Amino acid sequence: MEKVIIFDTTLRDGEQSPGVALTAIDKMEIAHQLERLGVDIIEAGFPKTSPGDFEAVQAIAREIKGSQIAGLAHANADAVDACWDAVKVGTQPRIHVFLSSSDIHIMHQLAKDKETVLEMARTMVARAAGYCSDVEFSPMDATRSDRSFVYWMLEECIAAGATTVNIPDTVGYAIPEEFAAFIKDIYANVKNIHKARVSVHCHNDLGLAVANSLAAVSVGARQIETCINGIGERAGNAALEEVVMAIKTRGDFMNVETNINTQELYRTSRMVANLTGMSLQSNKAIVGANAFRHQSGIHQDGVLKMRETYEIMDAKDIGWPSGGAEIVLGKVSGRHGFKARLEELGYELTEEELSRAFMAFKELADKKAEIDDRDLEAIVADKLRTQTEIYHLDFVQVSCGDHATPTATVRLIGPDGAIHADAALGTGPVDAVYRAINRIVDIPNELTEFHVKSVTEGIDAQGEVTIRVEGGGRSYLGRGADTDVIVASAKAYMNALNRMLAIDRRQDAEVRANP
Ligand code: KIV
Numbered sequence: 001m002e003k004v005i006i007f008d009t010t011l012r013d014g015e016q017s018p019g020v021a022l023t024a025i026d027k028m029e030i031a032h033q034l035e036r037l038g039v040d041i042i043e044a045g046f047p048k049t050s051p052g053d054f055e056a057v058q059a060i061a062r063e064i065k066g067s068q069i070a071g072l073a074h075a076n077a078d079a080v081d082a083c084w085d086a087v088k089v090g091t092q093p094r095i096h097v098f099l100s101s102s103d104i105h106i107m108h109q110l111a112k113d114k115e116t117v118l119e120m121a122r123t124m125v126a127r128a129a130g131y132c133s134d135v136e137f138s139p140m141d142a143t144r145s146d147r148s149f150v151y152w153m154l155e156e157c158i159a160a161g162a163t164t165v166n167i168p169d170t171v172g173y174a175i176p177e178e179f180a181a182f183i184k185d186i187y188a189n190v191k192n193i194h195k196a197r198v199s200v201h202c203h204n205d206l207g208l209a210v211a212n213s214l215a216a217v218s219v220g221a222r223q224i225e226t227c228i229n230g231i232g233e234r235a236g237n238a239a240l241e242e243v244v245m246a247i248k249t250r251g252d253f254m255n256v257e258t259n260i261n262t263q264e265l266y267r268t269s270r271m272v273a274n275l276t277g278m279s280l281q282s283n284k285a286i287v288g289a290n291a292f293r294h295q296s297g298i299h300q301d302g303v304l305k306m307r308e309t310y311e312i313m314d315a316k317d318i319g320w321p322s323g324g325a326e327i328v329l330g331k332v333s334g335r336h337g338f339k340a341r342l343e344e345l346g347y348e349l350t351e352e353e354l355s356r357a358f359m360a361f362k363e364l365a366d367k368k369a370e371i372d373d374r375d376l377e378a379i380v381a382d383k384l385r386t387q388t389e390i391y392h393l394d395f396v397q398v399s400c401g402d403h404a405t406p407t408a409t410v411r412l413i414g415p416d417g418a419i420h421a422d423a424a425l426g427t428g429p430v431d432a433v434y435r436a437i438n439r440i441v442d443i444p445n446e447l448t449e450f451h452v453k454s455v456t457e458g459i460d461a462q463g464e465v466t467i468r469v470e471g472g473g474r475s476y477l478g479r480g481a482d483t484d485v486i487v488a489s490a491k492a493y494m495n496a497l498n499r500m501l502a503i504d505r506r507q508d509a510e511v512r513a514n515p
Pocket residue numbers: 013072098138140141168169170171201203
């Protein structure tokens with residue numbers, strides 16, 4: 001069967017999801033996981049946009065050897081040069097140049113004429129090809145463009161050295177039959193198209209990103225651009241796990257295959273959800289909590305007799321722990337069983353990390369009778385989050401009630417190991433805690449989002465708090481879990497502040513290095 005190349009842009013288009021800001025460490029962790037997943041090409045970022053993005057792309061290109069690393073560049077010389085400088089340390093670097101092709105973008109955004117745009121595309125692809133043998137070109141907003149202009153642009157860019165031409169449905173406007181016809185017409189009208197691979201990049205504004213990508217493959221496209229969990233600008237991009245499992249499950253119809261190790265899908269999805277803070281809806285295909293749950297009696301009966309009666313995929317092929325079966329631990333579970341379940345969930349912890357996670361598990365088991373995978377994931381995420389902290393939450397206590405002024409006392413352990421304690425009043429207990437923390441960690445910020453959700457069902461469930469704070473022109477995610485939602489709120493705030501402090505320190509170091 002012919003291969004379809006999977007080009008993953010979670011670290012670039014995915015990071016453009018509103019409110020998502022990944023740290024360099026998060027990006028590297030995701031890049032390693034994408035490599036394990038078998039992604040052919042990782043678009044690691046947009047090097048010209050900031051020194052942080054440049055460094056992250058360069059570090060990923062230096063470290064990841066099992067996937068090709070690409071960087072995105074506007075069609076201008078500085079952006080192409082910065083992109084090359086970032087990716088050139090990789091084993092098979094790719095430069096991805098893009099420029100708008102639609103009249104609406106050309107007139108209202110670029111304010112140029114078509115000949116100038118064509119010349120910019122041609123010369124910048126040629127510049128990229130002078131550096132690197134693997135160059136991708138994307139005519140942005142292709143699906144709303146004059147088709148003959150797109151054909152002309154593609155032909156010129158292939159002649160200038162583009163080895164992949166990517167057709168973006170930038171605003172998610174296409175309908176599958178129409179998009180397939182467009183791709184077919186590209187094959188028919190672009191004379192040198194046989195010299196390039198045709199790729200597609202579909203956005204999900206109408207919920208059709210995966211359908212459009214598959215329709216394009218059915219008429220010859222051989223690269224699909226995806227994001228894990230379908231994240232990305234606005235309604236997101238085609239979800240990698242959905243595209244890949246559709247191709248695997250319906251290989252009989254599609255007659256193509258991918259290089260993806262599907263057993264890593266579950267783990268990758270959870271990692272991206274945790275690090276971006278973009279939780280999955282429970283009915284999300286392939287990786288949502290309900291994807292392999294059967295509620296009605298007739299379905300349960302069928303599945304017990306023969307799994308295939310109501311399941312078209314095997315949860316084990318996606319890497320669901322225990323093939324999707326629910327396993328519950330409790331007070332009497334030992335370290336060995338705890339470790340084994342974590343390994344099934346895809347966590348490989350050091351002995352020290354395991355000991356800290358096991359202590360947290362035992363504390364939770366004293367408060368909660370049944371501990372399932374969702375609790376274990378919350379415990380591990382909480383412990384891993386606190387590993388790189390600058391300030392650690394040592395203690396929090398609040399006093400509140402309908403006739404009391406909420407008061408909080410907090411104790412933090414600072415970077416030098418020094419203990420800092422302070423107290424504050426607030427309009428509510430969370431406000432009081434945050435004010436007390438602010439008195440110690442003096443970093444200006446504004447809380448812009450605050451969500452609490454229950455990790456599992458039941459009155460004894462852990463609460464998981466996700467917040468966003470803004471400071472220095474960036475947005476930072478913070479998460480924390482605990483059976484006490486005030487403690488969870490304090491942990492989430494510390495998590496966000498620690499991320500802010502880490503980035504602040506890196507920026508200081510950058511300024512010192514390049515005064
Ligand atoms: O959606 C889009 O058009 C893009 C391009 C940069 C490929 O993300």
